Amino acid sequence: MQPTLEQLRSRYGTRYKWLVLLTTMIGTMASILSSTIVNVAVPDLSRHFVLGQERAQWVSAGFMLAMTLSMLSTPWFLLRYGLRRTYTAAILLLLFGGVVGGFSLNYPMLLAMRVAEGLAAGIMQPIPSIVILRSFEAREQGKAMGIFGFGVVLAPAIGPSVGGFLVEQFGWRSIFFAVVPFCLIVLAMSRRLLAVNSPMMGDTRALDWKGLLLAGVGTVSLLNGLVTLHQGLGEAAALLLVAAASLVGFVLYQLRVQNGLMNMTLFRYRQFAMGALVAFIYGAGLFGSTYLVPVYMQMALHYAPSEAGLLLLPGGIVLAVTIVVAGKLADRFPPNVLVALGLCLLATSFGLMAAGSRATGYFTLMTWTIIGRLGLGFVLPSLSLGSMRGLEFGLIAQGASTINFMRQLGGAIGVSVVGILLEWRLAVHRSAPDGGQVTAFSETFLVVAALCASAIIAAWRMRAPAPEMAAR
Incomplete structure (x- = not known):
């Protein structure tokens, strides 16, 4: 017989909520790892399945698209089936996608498993935040969010590095199996720590x-x-x-x-509408660059997969630390200023990458990626705060969900557009003496830099209305 919530709280005391957060956080980190780990294997997948960049990028874009759409249904699943059943089913789906994906016989089979993993990731992503808001007191929520945020942003940094090593040593199939141990650990923790009578269950309306x-x-x-x-x-x-x-x-x-999926009255608030636009471009920049940089390192600069993956690791660590610092700065400075500063650093990073060549040193490239990750760190906490300021209390939950949706949608479209643009420029410069690979990547980086720079205008308009600012 499985323990009830009351029995678990009696057994573990005050640390029970932290154990639940750890359980949901590990699963979410596994889903994010599965999102980014595959990027460094794109050149190998392209050769194995004889794919162009416009088809190969669907390995990432398909995952992002499935994740984006499925996260809209998470609140409904939690109300209908509770935390334990919802989370366990998502982990099992992620495990299934990883195992079967590793044994894929053809590209459609592999792509289907990436979509399955994305569906699981989308359901899991909002759950830790919901756990924090439901289970932690207000004075502990910041600390809990900080711990969760540190782990979540560290996963995309570790993903390409681990993926590069696995691809180099064991081939592209090994990257799908990387999530298996995480999933098995979470399944064991869920069985032991998640109650059958979830407090998140309740009367639920029909899914939209x-x-x-x-x-x-x-x-x-x-x-x-x-x-x-x-x-x-x-x-x-x-x-x-x-x-x-x-x-x-x-x-x-x-x-x-x-009671639809998205409350459109949110967009009547200027700061929220501008924040949603920034979130879209932020997602495109974050996931587009995570896709583009490892491919650039291998195709244009001829680095090994492990070296391409390692390039992003220091920047990921800087990103994790910056988020903590930027969260504290958001209490002292206007969020729109911090978001604009972050976007400026992000655009600068892409601009520097566009100016690179085969003569550019490895550590110089690493420094440029660190600048971009520093910018992303300033954007993340300030974007949520700036977008939500001034909303009615009843719209805050819908607003948080919508901002998250816009960021993930931007990521899905960003990965797709980057792959398409790159394939186009490679075709244009194919007759060049060196194959035109460096030039094609430089032009792609330049377009992404211009896109991020254009978002600065929207970020600046995230200012809360004057009366609210005066009241503060």
């Missing part, structure tokens, strides 16, 4: 399947339309038209339905 379907069709059509642009305008135009119609339909449906 119409909204989820419209969002899914629109996003998938948009990404596929972008991928097929280089093959001809006919099919691409049809897909992009379907995407536009679906996304417009989603917005109109959410405006008139009650």
